[in-house]
Amino acid sequence: xxxxxxxxxxxxxxxxxxxxxxxxxxxxxxxxxxxxxxxxxxxxxxxxxxxxxxxxxxxxxxxxxxxxxxxxxxxxxxxxxxxxxxxxxxxxxxxxxxxxxxxxxxxxxxxx
Amino acid sequence: xxxxxxxxxxxxxxxxxxxxxxxxxxxxxxxxxxxxxxxxxxxxxxxxxxxxxxxxxxxxxxxxxxxxxxxxxxxxxxxxxxxxxxxxxxxxxxxxxxxxxxxxxxxx
Numbered sequence: 001x002x003x004x005x006x007x008x009x010x011x012x013x014x015x016x017x018x019x020x021x022x023x024x025x026x027x028x029x030x031x032x033x034x035x036x037x038x039x040x041x042x043x044x045x046x047x048x049x050x051x052x053x054x055x056x057x058x059x060x061x062x063x064x065x066x067x068x069x070x071x072x073x074x075x076x077x078x079x080x081x082x083x084x085x086x087x088x089x090x091x092x093x094x095x096x097x098x099x100x101x102x103x104x105x106x107x108x109x110x111x112x
Numbered sequence: 113x114x115x116x117x118x119x120x121x122x123x124x125x126x127x128x129x130x131x132x133x134x135x136x137x138x139x140x141x142x143x144x145x146x147x148x149x150x151x152x153x154x155x156x157x158x159x160x161x162x163x164x165x166x167x168x169x170x171x172x173x174x175x176x177x178x179x180x181x182x183x184x185x186x187x188x189x190x191x192x193x194x195x196x197x198x199x200x201x202x203x204x205x206x207x208x209x210x211x212x213x214x215x216x217x218x219x220x
Contacts (some may be wrong), residue, residue, distance in 0.1 A: 035210075040212075042213060059209070077135055088153065
């Protein structure tokens with residue numbers, strides 16, 4: 001089992017470009033999450049999906065959109081990238097709301 | 113969700129017990145205390161969680177005070193591989209909110 005798989009691992013964008021970060025889990029978990037982590041900081045929640053077909057905003061949703069494509073996949077889209085979105089992005093999943101989270105290995109994104 | 117306070121950094125000698133404190137004085141009755149750690153730039157790793165009783169697993173022990181306003185994560189025999197940032201999180205609602213954590217350095 002791979003657990004939580006994120007693609008790509010690294011990405012460089014120019015300001016204004018768009019891209020989608022992909023996340024897939026093979027743990028059959030109901031809930032999925034997207035976090036960002038800026039240098040020297042803790043993780044901040046961008047969006048989460050409690051179950052297939054639902055999505056909700058986290059602490060820092062501005063500039064992002066998400067899609068819960070099915071139970072396995074939860075994508076994060078940047079429509080018009082900005083330098084302030086330079087960060088490491090982590091996807092996570094959990095069986096339910098009070099269950100432990102399992103994280104992917106992250107996507108390092110640089111916006112120039 | 114309640115806020116937590118952790119020391120920004122700690123050191124511990126290899127082979128000794130590492131005791132990481134966390135204050136969560138505003139915790140409410142249905143909120144759990146979770147601990148995660150992040151080694152270098154990897155994704156955070158779950159360690160342990162508890163509601164009001166002390167908990168132990170293969171990685172660590174969690175001691176929660178009777179009034180639940182503080183807790184301590186104990187790594188019984190720290191190794192160099194335990195060097196990481198440790199996050200104490202109080203979680204009631206769905207989302208997990210990370211603070212800045214404690215940077216634990218295990219010294220040989």
